[in-house]
Amino acid sequence: MLPKWFNDWNSKFPADIYKPAILTGTVGAVVFAVIALNQLGQPFAGTSMQTGPRGTGMVVHEFDSERLTPDPTIAVYYTEAPYPPAEGEELAGEVYENVEVLGDLTVGNFSRLMLAMTQWVAPEQGCAYCHAGADEGNFASDDLYTKVVSRRMIQMTQNINENWAGHVNANAEVGVNCFTCHRGENVPSDIWYRITPVHEPEAVGGWSAVQNRVTVQSQYTSLPSDALETYLLGYNRIGVHNLEPHVAERPHEDGVATWQDTERTYSLMNYVSNSLGVNCNFCHNSRAFYDPSQVTPQWATETLGIAMVQEINNDYLVPLQDVYPEHRLGPVYADAPKAACKTCHKGYVQPLQGTNVIADWPELATSGAPVYEDAAASN
Numbered sequence: 001m002l003p004k005w006f007n008d009w010n011s012k013f014p015a016d017i018y019k020p021a022i023l024t025g026t027v028g029a030v031v032f033a034v035i036a037l038n039q040l041g042q043p044f045a046g047t048s049m050q051t052g053p054r055g056t057g058m059v060v061h062e063f064d065s066e067r068l069t070p071d072p073t074i075a076v077y078y079t080e081a082p083y084p085p086a087e088g089e090e091l092a093g094e095v096y097e098n099v100e101v102l103g104d105l106t107v108g109n110f111s112r113l114m115l116a117m118t119q120w121v122a123p124e125q126g127c128a129y130c131h132a133g134a135d136e137g138n139f140a141s142d143d144l145y146t147k148v149v150s151r152r153m154i155q156m157t158q159n160i161n162e163n164w165a166g167h168v169n170a171n172a173e174v175g176v177n178c179f180t181c182h183r184g185e186n187v188p189s190d191i192w193y194r195i196t197p198v199h200e201p202e203a204v205g206g207w208s209a210v211q212n213r214v215t216v217q218s219q220y221t222s223l224p225s226d227a228l229e230t231y232l233l234g235y236n237r238i239g240v241h242n243l244e245p246h247v248a249e250r251p252h253e254d255g256v257a258t259w260q261d262t263e264r265t266y267s268l269m270n271y272v273s274n275s276l277g278v279n280c281n282f283c284h285n286s287r288a289f290y291d292p293s294q295v296t297p298q299w300a301t302e303t304l305g306i307a308m309v310q311e312i313n314n315d316y317l318v319p320l321q322d323v324y325p326e327h328r329l330g331p332v333y334a335d336a337p338k339a340a341c342k343t344c345h346k347g348y349v350q351p352l353q354g355t356n357v358i359a360d361w362p363e364l365a366t367s368g369a370p371v372y373e374d375a376a377a378s379n
Contacts, residue, residue, distance in 0.1 A: 123184050132147075157364050176351070233314065313339060
């Protein structure tokens with residue numbers, strides 16, 4: 001294929017073309033990579049949050065590719081600044097019938113909040129989702145269960161913002177409102193129901209009947225599926241077995257943690273990690289899991305969160321069981337839907353990546369009269 005003179009010359013003066021080619025290719029690849037990184041950015045760039053004392057290696061790393069990617073639901077979040085009340089302005093409780101909560105709001109702010117709740121919870125159904133007579137202009141009726149539930153959920157939201165600020169406002173004012181859980185859906189995602197035992201009792205009983213079956217509650221692992229029921233509905237102690245060897249205690253004794261309690265604890269911790277998108281060292285010192293004096297500040301925030309969820313489930317959600325229609329109840333025990341960490345967080349350390357959802361909604365931040373000082377100043 002090549003000229004005879006070229007083949008003759010090449011046979012007389014052979015040369016190693018591979019080393020120069022490899023060197024040239026390597027240098028070219030490095031130059032290309034440098035140019036690409038300069039133009040496109042570092043794909044593995046990130047930031048580290050220190051969670052413990054310096055020198056202990058207690059950090060949580062986040063890649064910018066994940067950290068700076070916005071929660072897609074933020075884009076559809078509806079909000080509107082409140083209207084500074086005018087002196088002598090009529091209140092909703094004086095104008096409308098059957099206003100059991102939010103009656104001390106001005107008519108303008110009451111309507112503003114009702115519009116927001118519609119966008120947060122029932123954007124397709126509109127006002128008629130809660131108000132049976134909405135099409136005829138009658139909003140007073142309690143005929144629809146959704147209105148009864150909504151009223152109680154408003155009270156729950158006010159209670160969370162008012163009494164659990166140590167959790168929902170741990171690092172900055174964030175708070176919660178209806179959108180925190182609902183995200184434009186009638187029923188929030190990541191709710192849960194009781195499902196144990198997960199095996200037929202006559203087929204397999206005892207401890208094995210609560211695990212080794214893929215379920216949402218166990219985060220699709222072989223861990224026990226009753227951890228949420230045990231710790232976020234019940235008030236059981238979260239803990240593993242005794243860490244001392246040869247202790248004089250028996251599993252049947254009160255207060256003695258068993259290996260079943262250990263597995264339940266791991267199941268709950270796995271659920272929490274997935275809910276927040278973090279690893280164990282977000283809350284724990286990985287070299288001293290069992291030493292409460294060496295936990296991170298986030299451990300206290302999470303502990304408050306667990307107590308908050310216990311109250312939410314027992315005081316607000318479970319009592320609504322008789323209000324819900326059959327199709328809204330659990331598939332096994334016909335129980336009311338319940339909340340857990342993922343119901344709000346949905347894979348982020350802070351719900352909606354720390355968006356302040358009570359800034360424009362002081363009505364949901366307290367069960368008392370809302371304060372509109374900031375709104376007045378901004379207007």
